[in-house]
Amino acid sequence: MNRKRIFKAGFLLLVFSLVSVFFVSLVQDSTKEQIKYNEEQLLIKRLGELVQGYDNNILQDKILKEVSLHGIKQTLSIYPAKKNNHTFAYLIEHTYPNGYSGNIRLLTGIGSDKKLLGVRVITHKETPGLGDKIETKKSNWIKQFKGLSLSGTNKKQWRVKRDGGIFDAFTGATVTPRAIVNATYQVLELFNTKDFKDATQ
Structure with missing residues (x-):
């Protein structure tokens, strides 16, 4: 009798587990496309904040480039902004691994004159109320x-003021501003290399 009860309980547990796995998989599959769409819309918004006036399909023209950047191997997504088939800017999506709370995903825009169009955060895990001031809504x-550009500044200036540089930091949070300053400087360095030029031609 006890064996029958144990077998029945085990069978019901197995059925429950299989049903649970099925519904979890179903939810993941149904939300995957929505998540992808939301991420794409956020990227389009960030691109629009940094560059206007392009007439190409900037997402479709994306260039993937494997590089060593910010001390790690990563694949950059490079979006060329074109007007009449002439590229006048590049928007570079990259990951800086040394934020206060881990990875910071950034979009850095650089014009053909090698000047920054700006920097925007795509994703981060920085401390709410402190490090999250890197978001434009905060x-x-x-x-x-x-x-800014490399030609108008020297390397020592690419630090927060607390470290002798020209950039402000947040009250109570220095690691996150340092991370963004370092990441931006290193992307500008990469942009000025032959390797980057070859990858985008």
């Missing part, structure tokens, strides 16, 4: 990069 801090 503060204008990240907008200070627009118009």
